[in-house]
Every structure is written in C-alpha cells, then in structure tokens.
Amino acid sequence: MSQLALGILSTLAFLGVLNKLVQVWRAPEDLPLRAMGAFVLCVALAAVLNVPVLRTAVDHAGAGLAKLAVNLLTVLCAYFLMAFFTYSVHGAAARGRLRARSVLLGAASGVMVTAWLLAPEHVRAAPADLANGNDPHATVFVLAALGYQGYALALNLRSSATFSRASARPQLRRGLKVLAVAQGALLCAAVAKISVALVQAATAADPAVLRPLNTSYLWLVFVGIVTAIVGVGYLAVTDMIAAIPVWRRHRRAYRRLSPLWSALNEAFPDLALTRVPMSRLRDALGLRPTHRGYYRRVVEIRDGIVQLGPYYDRGVAEAAEAAGRAAGLSGTALEAAAQAALIADALRRRARDSPAADPHPIPTRGGDDLESDAAWLVLLSDTLRDLWRRPPAAAMDLSRG
Secondary structure, eight states, X not given: OOHHHHHHHHHHHHHHHHHHHHHHXXXXXXXXXXXXXXXXXXXXXXXXXXXXHHHHHHHTTSTTHHHHHHHHHHHHHHHHHHXXXXXXXXXXXXXXXXXXXXXXXXXXXXXXXXXXXXXXXXXXXXXXXXXXXXXXXXXXXXXXXXXXXHHHHHHHXXXXXXXXXXXXXXXXXXXXXXXXXXXXXXXXXXXXXXXXXXXXXXXXXXXXXXXXXXXXXXXXXXXXXXXXXXXXXXXXXXHHXXXXXHHHHHHHHHHHTHHHHHHHHHHOGGGSOOOOHHHHHHHHTTSSHHHHHHHHHHHHHHHHHXXXXXXXXXXXXXXXXXXXXXXXXXHHHHHHHHHHHHHHHHXXXXXXXXXXXXXXXXXOOOOSSHHHHHHHHHHHHHHHXXXXXXXXXXXXXXXXX
C-alpha cells in the first residue's frame, strides 16, 4: 500500500479514535459504543504498524513480528465490528453469544501464531506475500486470518441489515449503509485473498499471474477500511452538526442567566453544586462544559429561589403587579416584572436578615421540563437585570408600588 494511502488511513483512524474516546468517556456503559471504539482503535494501531519506520523498529525484535501484529489486529477488528452489530441488535443479551464467538476468534488467532512461529524466517517476514504462497505455513496463516474475517463480515452484513431496518433515525440508516458497503468490500477482499492462497497451495501457478487479483485484494482492503471509518464517523459528525444550535442556545442562556444566578449565589453560596473530580477533568478538557454549566445554573437558581421563601413580601408582590399594569405590561411580561421585583426585594431582606411579616408564596412559574423552565428563568433574569439598571427611584417604585 502506498505511503499516501497509509497516511490517509492513519489520519482517519486516529481521528476516529479521538472521537470514540470522547464518546466512550461520556457513556462507558454503552456496549455497542465500546465495541466500536475498540474496532477503531485496532484499525488505528494496524495502520501505525504499517508505517515503515515503526514496522522496522518492531521487526528488530523478530523478523515479521509487525506483520503478525497487524494481522492479529485485523482479526480483532472483525471481531469488534461483529460485537458492535451484535450488541446493537440484541443488547446486553449478546454477551453469551459473543463469548461463544470469541472461542473461534481465539482458535483462529492461535492457528495464525502457531503457523507463523513454525514458518521459516523469510515466510514469517511476509506470510501473505505471493512469493511465499507455496509454503504451507503461509497458506494456513492466510486461511486462518482471512477465513475468520470472512466469517465475521458475513455475520455483520446480516446483523447490519436487521439493525438498519429497526432504526428510526435517517442518519443512522445512512451510516449503516456506508458500513455495509465497507464490509462488502472487505468480504470481497477476503474471498480474493483466500482464492489466491488456495490456488497457490494447489498448483504451481506463477505468482505474476495472480498478482492482479492480489493487488485488487490490497485495494479492496484499503477502500473497505476507509469506508468503514467514514461510516462510523458519519453519525458522529451529523450529531455534532445537529448539536451546534443547541450548544449556541445553551451558551446564550447561560450568559443571560448570570444576573439572577450571581445574586442568588451571593446570597446562598452553599447552594453551588459540587463537581466530582472527573467532571472537573472533563470540563478542563473542554468536554461539554457549556451544557454542564447551563444545567447546573438552572438547578442552582431554582434552589436559591426556594431558599428565599421567608423573605417574599406579599405587599411588594401586589404593589409590583399594580405598577406593572400601570406601565402597560400584561401576560408573561407582567408576571416576569412582578416576580423580578419580588425577588429583588427578597434579596435585600435576606441581606438585612429581615423576613417578611406576611410571606408571599414562592414563585413557581416555569415549565414542565428543564428547557421550558430555563426559558422562563432567562426571561426572569433579563427582567431583573433591567430592573437593577433603572434609576434607584424607578426601581423602588416598581418593587414597592
């Protein structure tokens, strides 16, 4: 395979590794995701071991050791891809099924290692090379490696078809179709190489005659792996694009909540949620800090509003509502203005430690879910900010009537 092809493959593989590392970190209990992460990691390691400098360094420990490692990694790739589809279709119940299939994986790997160890040194250096095709050790090695991969890929194609039909997400269906193309290419590659190995084992065919078929095998492998990485990354990329509007909305809301949150946090600093060390590390690495901060801020604001309960003055609430009506406010704007004035007065009372003689009920206006509740708190924060920006006399008129 050319250096350009290896460079492209390595880059795509390690981008996939980074993406899956983040996803697995976020959801370590997701079995299909863990299997896919292991698949992409094996692809990346196999690509790296094909880089000439690293291959030479590994081969210093034993001729052909890099080739053996690459072939074992490709067998693992087939297994983990099979695990991904099996988990996706059967869930946690797939554990038993995969344990049984791992026995075949172990058997194939054992045959490969044994054949490689027993082979002459020149065969160990390149067991799949056409020049070594007449050696029985090379034949057994190729049949074990490609036979297992063909078995796993055939199962994958069946499982991916089932999973694709069951999926309601168009992006996932498209990603699975790309993966199906990749697996079809890899399965054709396995069949091509097995055919080459069997022909060389059974006849004394000139390697030059079989070279076009062997070359097609190499390119089918390249196309299959690149297409597989594209298919794996497609869903992640589309999810990231779809998440951008949500991220921007949460970022704007986080900033707009600042006036209300800052005031409540100053009054009740103990209500700040404590982050666990792993959360701090994730935030430091930039993993979802905007969403995390947004949700934390909404919860802390709600806790602070509840803690202000003894300081809400019924007279202030009634006066603020009357002042708002007089100013031409109605509906949601009127309710936000009245609650902002009520909270502002409660914060002043809290600072003086002066509970209300006739407490007003705790403001409970919000929504049925966190997003709609946050939208209300954003409006309340904006109103409170505007209230504090008014001249002192005007602000006092609104809060006290």
